[in-house]
Amino acid sequence: MESLDQENFGGYDAYFINELLNEHECPVCKMALREPIQTQCGHRLCLSCANEIRKRNKGVLVCPLDNSILNSSKIFADVAIERVIMQLKVKCSYFSNGCEWTGELKILNDHLGSCEYQTLKCSNIPCSTSLLRKKLKEHMEKLCIYRLVSCQYCKQKIMFSEKKIHEENCECLPLCCVNQCGMKIMRKEMSSHITDSCANTIIPCQYLNIGCKLKIYFEKHKTFWQSLNESLFFTNWLSLLV
Numbered sequence: 001m002e003s004l005d006q007e008n009f010g011g012y013d014a015y016f017i018n019e020l021l022n023e024h025e026c027p028v029c030k031m032a033l034r035e036p037i038q039t040q041c042g043h044r045l046c047l048s049c050a051n052e053i054r055k056r057n058k059g060v061l062v063c064p065l066d067n068s069i070l071n072s073s074k075i076f077a078d079v080a081i082e083r084v085i086m087q088l089k090v091k092c093s094y095f096s097n098g099c100e101w102t103g104e105l106k107i108l109n110d111h112l113g114s115c116e117y118q119t120l121k122c123s124n125i126p127c128s129t130s131l132l133r134k135k136l137k138e139h140m141e142k143l144c145i146y147r148l149v150s151c152q153y154c155k156q157k158i159m160f161s162e163k164k165i166h167e168e169n170c171e172c173l174p175l176c177c178v179n180q181c182g183m184k185i186m187r188k189e190m191s192s193h194i195t196d197s198c199a200n201t202i203i204p205c206q207y208l209n210i211g212c213k214l215k216i217y218f219e220k221h222k223t224f225w226q227s228l229n230e231s232l233f234f235t236n237w238l239s240l241l242v
């Protein structure tokens with residue numbers, strides 16, 4: 001049968017420990033019967049396989065073994081066979097990866113949900129690594145170059161592979177003041193530090209508008225004028241300028 005959805009069609013494709021008996025195998029999909037039905041001619045099919053035959057025969061269900069036309073009202077769910085099949089012993093679907101689990105078919109799905117030997121894809125985008133479940137956690141949290149880590153300066157979440165470049169250019173990276181005042185200033189605050197508070201910034205005298213060409217360090221600015229104000233010299237000097 002071509003192009004069938006394996007998830008919704010056919011029987012159980014499990015690794016049975018003992019060879020499947022004929023009576024447990026669907027003649028259509030050749031797998032262990034899933035939701036088996038029994039026909040009036042005494043044959044068994046998976047429910048989904050029967051539905052597929054009906055669909056392909058314009059609504060008519062024909063037995064695949066003897067071609068008899070089947071009456072839907074005379075078909076019943078074979079619960080007894082279903083119970084036997086669900087109790088058959090199977091290996092884990094990932095036994096080729098090393099899993100040694102075996103158990104009844106009915107609990108296989110529970111096991112698969114947590115099987116350490118299942119191959120899973122790392123979910124850190126765009127990582128394409130596939131690993132056994134038991135190794136995935138360590139990969140995703142400690143080894144994957146696409147895992148998210150925090151920038152030590154701005155605390156933003158960034159990809160590990162971009163951490164170095166980000167931190168070198170981070171707005172919050174502390175840099176030595178470009179005026180060499182000895183302070184460490186965040187990159188984004190450097191320009192306001194220079195204009196507003198750096199002790200080494202040289203600014204024009206506040207009396208520039210009346211002609212003073214003096215330029216002094218920001219820090220010394222206040223004390224310079226305080227001391228000048230108090231001196232007689234200051235008054236005389238100002239009068240020379242005006």
Ligand SMILES: [Zn+2]
Nearest residue numbers: 026029046049
């Ligand atoms: Zn089938």
Ligand SMILES: [Zn+2]
Nearest residue numbers: 041043063066
């Ligand atoms: Zn038949």
Ligand SMILES: [Zn+2]
Nearest residue numbers: 092099101115
């Ligand atoms: Zn397993």
Ligand SMILES: [Zn+2]
Nearest residue numbers: 122127129144
């Ligand atoms: Zn990864």
Ligand SMILES: [Zn+2]
Nearest residue numbers: 151153154170
């Ligand atoms: Zn940062």
Ligand SMILES: [Zn+2]
Nearest residue numbers: 177179181198
């Ligand atoms: Zn400074």
